[in-house]
Amino acid sequence: MNRKVVVSFSGGKDSMLSLHKVISLGYEPIALMTTVNKKNDESWFHNISIELLKQVSLAVNIPLLLIECEGDNYEKYFENALNNMRLLGAEACVFGDIDIEQHREWGEKRCQNTNLSALFPLWKENREKLVNEFINLGYKAIIKKVNLNNMSSEFLGKTLSSEILKDIKATGSDVCGENGEYHTFVYNGPIFLKEISLKGHRNIMNNNSILLELC
Incomplete structure (x- = not known):
C-alpha cells in the first residue's frame, strides 16, 4: 500500500513539481491543501480563485481541501486541517520549499504538532x-x-x-x-x-x- 500524503498546495510551479515528485516516488496524495484568505476567497499567497483551484483538483484527480484562514490564527487553521488529514490516513505533508530555512522550520513545526512527517522533495536542489x-x-x-x-x-x-x-x-x-x-x-x-x-x-x-x- 502506498504511503498517503497531503500536499501543501499553492497552485504554483514549486508545489506542482513537489506533487509530481512524490507521485513518481510512489506516494499517494489524498488531498491538495490550500489556504484561502477569508476576505477575498482567493488562495492566500498566489491570489488564485477558488474556482480555478477546483479546476486543478479535477484536472489532476486529487481532492481539494480549502482552509479558510485569518492572519492571526493561520497556524491554528493549518494544523486543524493537518489533524483532519491524519485521521483520513495521511502520514506526511508535502511542501514545495527549496532552501529558505525559516520556511522549512515552519512546515516542520506544523507537522510536529500534528504527528505527521514533513516531506520537502525540492530541498537544497539548485x-x-x-x-x-x-x-x-x-x-x-x-x-x-x-x-x-x-x-x-x-x-x-x-x-x-x-x-x-x-x-x-x-x-x-x-x-x-x-x-x-x-x-x-x-x-x-x-x-x-x-x-x-x-x-x-x-x-x-x-x-x-x-x-x-x-x-
Whole structure:
C-alpha cells in the first residue's frame, strides 16, 4: 500500500513539481491543501480563485481541501486541517520549499504538532535546475504576480519557457522567483487530465506588485 500524503498546495510551479515528485516516488496524495484568505476567497499567497483551484483538483484527480484562514490564527487553521488529514490516513505533508530555512522550520513545526512527517522533495536542489526541470517535464505555468521592484509588468501573463527564464535572469532576479520576484499558476502538465482554459483576466495594482486575475 502506498504511503498517503497531503500536499501543501499553492497552485504554483514549486508545489506542482513537489506533487509530481512524490507521485513518481510512489506516494499517494489524498488531498491538495490550500489556504484561502477569508476576505477575498482567493488562495492566500498566489491570489488564485477558488474556482480555478477546483479546476486543478479535477484536472489532476486529487481532492481539494480549502482552509479558510485569518492572519492571526493561520497556524491554528493549518494544523486543524493537518489533524483532519491524519485521521483520513495521511502520514506526511508535502511542501514545495527549496532552501529558505525559516520556511522549512515552519512546515516542520506544523507537522510536529500534528504527528505527521514533513516531506520537502525540492530541498537544497539548485533553483535554476528545478525550474528548468519543471518546464522540461511539460508543465505550463503562467506568471500570475510580479514584484515591480524586481521585474517589469511585461512578464505578467507570460508562460514560463527557457526563453522567458533567460529574460528573467537578465533583470537580475532569481530565475526561480524564490525571493518573491514572481508567482505562477500551473494550468497544464503531465499529471493533468486536461488543460485548464484561462480567460477574463484583468490587472490589479497592489503596493509594489501587479497581479493577473484569472478566471
